[in-house]
Amino acid sequence: MSGYSITEPSARQKWIAGTLVILYAVITLLPLAWILMTGFKSSADSISYPPKVLFEPSLEGYVNLFTTRTRQTPEYLASLPPAETWYDELVRSKDMVIAGPSRYGERFLNSVIIGFGSTFLSIFLGTLAAYAFSRFKVPLKDDLLFFILSTRMMPPIAVAIPIFLMYRSLGLSDTHLGMILLYTAVNISLAVWLLKGFIDEIPREYEEAALIDGYTRFQAFRKVVLPQAATGIASTAIFCLIFAWNEYAFAVLLTSGTAQTAPPFIPTIIGVGGQDWPAVAAGASLFLLPVMIFTILLRKHLLRGITFGAVRK
């Protein structure tokens, strides 16, 4: 902005506002920093008092996260051949041997499969529906849109009872497909509303020109509307992905083994005598970091998306 403006805050005002906001940010980020730090603490450091800010980094938490271990007598450990890998050695220094891999890898992979699967499906169906709502006279349009939105007001537990029964009889309990369909159903209302907003912004004249040039509706949709809506579709996809990634209620009620995602699994990571906090923190770090990085890198689109979506509704 050039020149003097009476609505522009003074330098002093900016300085005070900036300091307060940064102070708040530092406080609010402390728990997250603590998660990342605890993942690299040894179990002794993690439970010391006063809490340690400076500590010798250890990979114990990460090793414990990915393995299951059994406690052994020192005599047995001494009888073993020398440890082959650094993690074997680390585990043996705690009087234990590695018994096998833990289930964290599988659970994480389930989160990836279900997250991406449901995001793809929500965006695919959502874009089609949003385009139709944006461009055509759909009978009962407002009622349908409200119906789509109102499905979000139901507490997940309320829907979980019949879905539990339905999935049990259809054999969809604890399957990837079942969870993908379920998360798609939850996400699609947000997807339709957000995407409709983005498609509304694309001038109709583009498609009409394409139609006159001999394109069919499908071609116009694919070659004119989709490229124009790409940014909107991408930011909607991120929202759907984050929702599916974080979802807990359905996951904890409807999955227990093969299709269980990471959120219900991470809190169940236990060590000897209670929760193994470095391992829990390591698991949480790996699970939360992708979202944090995404949020920071894609902040322009995301922040617009949150308010846009909210204000639209």
Place this chain on the structure above:
Amino acid sequence: MSDTPIDRVARATPIPVARRIRGFSDRTIAWIFVAPTIFLLLAINIFPLIWTINLSFTDFRANRPNREVEYIGLENYRRILTDGDIWLTMQATAHFLFWTIALQVLIGFTLAWLINRKFRGNDLWTTLIVLPMMLSPAVVGNFWTFLYQPQIGLFNYVVEFFSGIPASSFQMIGDVRLAPWSIVIVDTWMWSPFVMLICLAGLRSIPDYIYEAAEIDRASKWRQFWTITVPMVLPFLMLAVLFRGIENFKMFDLVVELTGGGPGSVTEVTSINLKREAFEKWRTGYASAYAIILFVTVFGLASIYVKALNKVKER
């Protein structure tokens, strides 16, 4: 673009006619595009809802599928509405709702107002503040139980550091009086940024010329704040409250992992109570009636609220 007579005819041709000649009509396409979404929602949202309504009139128990199911009319509803424990649950939920919304509005609006001072780097700091709300409430909630540990937790240590109250003298999660606040604190930490973002959208929607006009009229900053800023942001703020209200009425994951509804049942908000009835006591029919009552309550309150919101917008 060349402007031959053919072009002019093409442009003058009514578009619906042009479309009908090639392939599907718009109406057909509209249905092809909308149908899968509607079908999915019917199958996974509406059909289950109808099933829940049906179950709510029975004494069905999902852990005994072979037992004969009896229709008992409105008995489940009568039992719920006269059950004292449900009212305790409602009180826990009301406490949680009231304080989270009050604190989030206060913090969210203040932050938005500060960020709107447009200091340098404000968008990066905004993003960092937003981080907690993007994360999994269950995973983060579980980690907060570690922060709340009386002997070793960071939260208790910080409290001791600033107030002198010994860290091991209080238990945020274990104490009946403090547990309701432990969930309020974490929820406020997570979701104040959401209110902030929506308020920020509201603040940025106020055109500068209104303030300029007020300045010319020599309205004080204080007066400008109450007569311009607050009324213009109010519809946005009310929308944020609506979303937080609905979300927190449904609250499950964060509280389950933080307190599990305990100690006793002081933090047993409605969703947790419902989960216990449905998936621990397996009183499926009873829980279904409970779910319907909750749904009707949310829907009813939200509709009334939206009416009020529209009135504010019209002003």
